[in-house]
Amino acid sequence: MSTTTDLQSLAERAGQELAGATATEALTWVAETFPLERWILASNMQDAVLIDLAAKVTSGFDVLFLETGYHFPETIGTRDAVATVYPVNIVNALPDLTVAEQDAEHGPKLFERAADRCCAMRKVIPLRRTLSRYDAWVTGVRRVDAPTRANTPIVGWDERNGLVKINPIAAWTDEEFNAYITEHGILENPLVGAGYPSIGCAPCTAKPLPGADPRSGRWAGKAKTECGLHG
């Protein structure tokens, strides 16, 4: 296993060398740099764009899914379809407590009273625990997602989780993203077609109003806009 210092230097070097890389070039670098068991690709199962791109480069890689216990059935169905269609291993990152146990310990509907605490227990901690087994993770973060993501690099050092973070489609516009789905017939969560452009846990996802910011349906009515996964 590489040391943290080695990985950080690697991330910084690759960050410069791959600053203008295409998604396929970035994913090829991942496959050639890290042993298969040392990197993982994260997906919220909104679509399989990133998984499809990676599967064109290599196979048998791990796909991280944060199984919060609060997902829409359509999201679970998309995860299961991905597992059938692509040669990947789904890694379900589970919280310490089931939803019923959390309700018993912290009271029901914690997401309504303390969404940050609920996200910490059901997403952030399981993510950190899972990532501790890897040297690198690949995400579908794009610069157009939010102003806070405008400077997302193709390769960078994830200080919070202590591993290399690769964002192969960071530079993609919405038009490029949607064109890839159409041209390649990519698997998509059925909720996208039903009017949910940004899908998270069911209790915290609403349909945005017509013409509103696509992410405005997440934690609608609250100041919260991020889970704390990509800070």
Ligand code: SF4
């Ligand atoms: S998105 Fe909502 S339900 Fe999901 S972990 Fe966060 S607060 Fe809890």
